[in-house]
Amino acid sequence: MSKLTKNDIKLKEPIVWHKGWDVPYRRFVGSVGAKFLRGLGTGKILAIRCEACKKTIVPPQNVCPFCFAETGTSWVELSGYGSLVTYTTAYYTARSQPVPPPYVMGLIKLDAADTSLVHYINEVDVADVSIGMRLAPVFQDMPKGNILDLKYFKPM
Amino acid sequence: MSKKTTTPAKTGKTEPEYMSLPIPMKLPFAWAVGEHLGRFYQELRDNAIIYGDVCPKCGLCLVPPRVICPRCFVRMDEWVEMGPRGTVLTYDVVQHVFWDPILAKNRPVPYTHAYIQLDGPDAGAFSHVLQETNPQHLKTGMRVEAVFKPKEQRLGEITDILYFKTVEDRK
Numbered sequence: 001m002s003k004l005t006k007n008d009i010k011l012k013e014p015i016v017w018h019k020g021w022d023v024p025y026r027r028f029v030g031s032v033g034a035k036f037l038r039g040l041g042t043g044k045i046l047a048i049r050c051e052a053c054k055k056t057i058v059p060p061q062n063v064c065p066f067c068f069a070e071t072g073t074s075w076v077e078l079s080g081y082g083s084l085v086t087y088t089t090a091y092y093t094a095r096s097q098p099v100p101p102p103y104v105m106g107l108i109k110l111d112a113a114d115t116s117l118v119h120y121i122n123e124v125d126v127a128d129v130s131i132g133m134r135l136a137p138v139f140q141d142m143p144k145g146n147i148l149d150l151k152y153f154k155p156m
Numbered sequence: 157m158s159k160k161t162t163t164p165a166k167t168g169k170t171e172p173e174y175m176s177l178p179i180p181m182k183l184p185f186a187w188a189v190g191e192h193l194g195r196f197y198q199e200l201r202d203n204a205i206i207y208g209d210v211c212p213k214c215g216l217c218l219v220p221p222r223v224i225c226p227r228c229f230v231r232m233d234e235w236v237e238m239g240p241r242g243t244v245l246t247y248d249v250v251q252h253v254f255w256d257p258i259l260a261k262n263r264p265v266p267y268t269h270a271y272i273q274l275d276g277p278d279a280g281a282f283s284h285v286l287q288e289t290n291p292q293h294l295k296t297g298m299r300v301e302a303v304f305k306p307k308e309q310r311l312g313e314i315t316d317i318l319y320f321k322t323v324e325d326r327k
Contacts, residue, residue: 003210004235009195012202015312020184022260026176034175146177 032060035075040150041143047113049074055114065115080137081156082110082117089126098148104129108153120152128155189312192223195235201312204304210234210277219274219282220314238282240302241325242274245281249291272300272320287319299325 029037032048036059039046048060052069056076064071087106090097104121106129121129122138135153143149189197192209199205209221209232216227219238224231247270256263266289271281287303288294300320310316 002236004237006192006195006233006235009199009207009235011191011194012198014188014191015194015197016186016188017313018184018186019258020182020260021257023181023183023257025179025181027179028174028176031174037175145175 030062032062032071036060037145037147037149039077040139040147041145043139045078045080045110045137045150047076047078047110048072049076056112057115058110058113058117076112078110078112080110082108082113082135082153084121084129084131084133084135085109085116086131087121087129089129102126106135106153108135119147119150121154122152123154192221196220197312197314197316200304200314200316201310202307204240204307204310204316206238206240206274206282206302206317207235208238208274208276208279210236215278217277217279219279236276238276238279239274241323242272242279242282242300242302242320244286244294244296244298244300245271245273246296247271247286247294249289249294268294270300270320284314284317285319287321293322299323301325 036046045058046060047056047058048071049056050064050067050069051072051074053064053067055064055066056078057064057071058078060071060075062071063069085107087104089102089104091102093101099120104124104126105118106121107116107118109116121135134156136156138151138154140149140151196207199207206219207221208217208219210217211225211228211230211232212234213228213230214225216225217236217238218226218232221235222232247268249266249268250263251266253262253265255261268286268289269283270286271283273279274282284302286294286300299322301323303318303321304310305316305318
């Protein structure tokens with residue numbers, strides 16, 4: 001057995017592995033999430049009303065984010081209209097983005113709701129978006145059973 | 157479980173319809189193996205030689221080679237040709253089907269994962285798979301030999317070694 005040094009093994013070119021991880025999974029949304037998503041598919045924004053503190057929560061959750069009680073089974077349908085609480089504009093391109101930039105994401109306080117919903121703001125020039133502007137929902141014609149059945153919000 | 161799972165009692169409410177969202181996730185990456193491992197994978201690909209490196213201080217030999225000795229923290233700059241035969245230190249026959257994110261499919265089972273001490277200087281364990289998957293034909297201390305892919309199929313990866321086959325051999 002002969003010992004070599006690294007100079008005895010000439011490196012021809014760098015070796016680079018081009019690989020990837022393919023990680024498919026399913027996320028179960030629970031009974032509350034399922035009811036909300038099915039509502040979106042029929043053009044309705046459903047909210048859950050906490051039976052303990054009477055707050056209206058959208059997107060609905062099993063546990064109230066205000067009082068931590070179980071929210072129960074009291075549902076309300078919202079008008080879908082709301083006001084923009086805050087927003088951000090994305091100019092950066094990344095592979096994981098569902099829509100090409102520039103686009104606006106906003107925190108939307110729907111009328112009669114006590115929480116805000118994060119969603120896209122579209123059909124508006126990026127420069128014309130302002131806090132407090134009134135927004136209306138735009139639904140998908142062909143619902144797929146996910147949050148994008150509510151496509152985006154547009155100015156009223 | 158003796159207790160029967162029952163659906164909630166009829167309360168007049170409609171049962172919730174559960175649903176799930178398929179979330180496909182693809183994470184491509186490029187990994188440059190570096191100068192040190194580059195020599196190892198190049199020689200695997202071009203000459204079907206398994207190289208290890210030796211610590212000049214403690215004599216530990218590692219396959220695949222590492223730049224720094226994990227015991228003495230000195231540079232491992234002596235290279236030696238290992239194997240292709242070796243001795244099985246331990247093994248495990250995998251029967252359970254599981255998702256392999258690199259293959260993007262379920263790993264074919266059964267397969268035998270083994271730690272092999274390749275012939276050469278005081279060698280550490282080399283992790284690879286054995287051709288033999290019948291537990292009755294496997295035992296620690298058995299002699300095995302590396303089987304390479306045909307040269308035109310070798311890509312400079314650890315899978316350029318297909319598996320280790322059982323050989324009748326006394327060390």
